[in-house]
Amino acid sequence: MSDLIQVGAIAGAYGVRGELRVKSYCAVPEDIETYSPLWNEDRSKQFALAILRPIKNGFAARIPDVATKEDADALRGVTLFAERSQLPSLPDDEFYYADLVGLEVFDTGGILLGRVKTVNNHGADDLLELQLAGKTDTVFLPFTKAAVPTVDLAAGRIVADPPLGILPSSESAKD
Structure with missing residues (x-):
């Protein structure tokens, strides 16, 4: 950190x-x-x-x-x-953007989706920009409890349950 x-x-x-x-x-x-x-x-x-x-x-x-x-x-x-x-200490369910950048993101089945490239907020909710594993593509994942149920800063990982349509079709075809 x-x-x-x-x-x-x-x-x-x-x-x-x-x-x-x-x-x-x-x-x-x-x-x-x-x-x-x-x-x-x-x-x-x-x-x-x-x-x-x-x-x-x-x-x-x-x-x-x-x-x-x-x-x-x-x-x-x-x-x-x-x-x-x-800066003030944050509650357990809040994070500084700087702490999220670089974390690995896994789906709920343990498959590596990618790594957090940036965190953005354009007025509504926060969005995690993911650099997809083994690809040059990025996708935006809503940073909500539903889409990101677990953030483990100590382990350096995030568990995500991306909504349908977020990942490229080749990724969602694994389901």
């Missing part, structure tokens, strides 16, 4: 005085400020983030040493990470 968890991203400048547009990926969006200082992905930069006010799709925020629109725009696309130790 990684000791850094993605909590947000810098979307660019907000105005002309060095304010930033920040997107929060936290369950309580305002909590991103409480996890400061934040890091970029390779830990080469640290950011002391201060939220100024909510704006459409995020927050206007300040970071010391960012004084101009150009400075703020230079940070566009930077992903923000918090130390795992700063």
Whole structure:
């Protein structure tokens, strides 16, 4: 498990005085400020983030040493990470996305389906993008109790019961 968890991203400048547009990926969006200082992905930069006010799709925020629109725009696309130790413990049935990526996924019969490539959420439920075993194809598996009854982080595996039609026809023909 990684000791850094993605909590947000810098979307660019907000105005002309060095304010930033920040997107929060936290369950309580305002909590991103409480996890400061934040890091970029390779830990080469640290950011002391201060939220100024909510704006459409995020927050206007300040970071010391960012004084101009150009400075703020230079940070566009930077992903923000918090130390795992700063984040709250999760209940048994909740997981940080970072902990799911890379886990092997087996069907209920023990056959390897693939590995979790990414976890996405486009507004409804979370989706696990699976890199299918021995293939270049990926499929999206709903991350629900029905489709994913077991997540065993200690063993590094997920047991899935994919709905019909999720897997390519050659996979579902085994049933």
